[in-house]
Amino acid sequence: YDKVRGLDLGADDYIAKPFGMMELVARVKARLRAAGGEKDASVLSCGALKLDSRRHEVTAGGRPVALTLKEFTLLELLMRHPGVAFTREQLLERNWDYSYEGGTRTVDVHIQTLRGKLGDCAALIQTVRGVGYRLGG
Structure with a gap:
């Protein structure tokens, strides 16, 4: 219920504990790609x-x-x-x-x-x- 409610209220993703660092980093990178945040900073x-x-x-x-x-x-x-x-x-x-x-x-x-x-x-x-x-x- 909490997962569904969070997503309904605007959350983009959900990760349950315990989680691995590789999974967390992969999810963050995926969100940045989706948002167009991985642009050339130069x-x-x-x-x-x-x-x-x-x-x-x-x-x-x-x-x-x-x-x-x-x-x-x-x-x-x-x-x-x-x-x-x-x-x-x-x-x-x-x-x-x-x-x-x-x-x-x-x-x-x-x-x-x-x-x-x-x-x-x-x-x-x-x-x-x-x-x-x-x-x-």
Whole structure:
């Protein structure tokens, strides 16, 4: 009864104790495959914007975009955490050496340059007033 009730309430699977680790791992892998969760983590995409960290390539609307190393790592950080609003200070810590003595305008300048290079995909980088930036869309 509990198994049927759990599945009726939305559970995707059920495993009874005692169970073997190989069975558990196999069930998790099967669920990830079914959910499309086993994707190449080196290729990120958001709308028409695609980033391949292994090949160090970015395309926006199908056209290649040449980025500096800082622009690339900044975009990669935002794309790995879509919807998360980062403060300028967090972006400075993560993308630049956190002992960097420059002001937070450095982030703003890099975001502006990055948006200019992304063309139509620039709108994916959103300004969060009073906070910083996030990738959305």
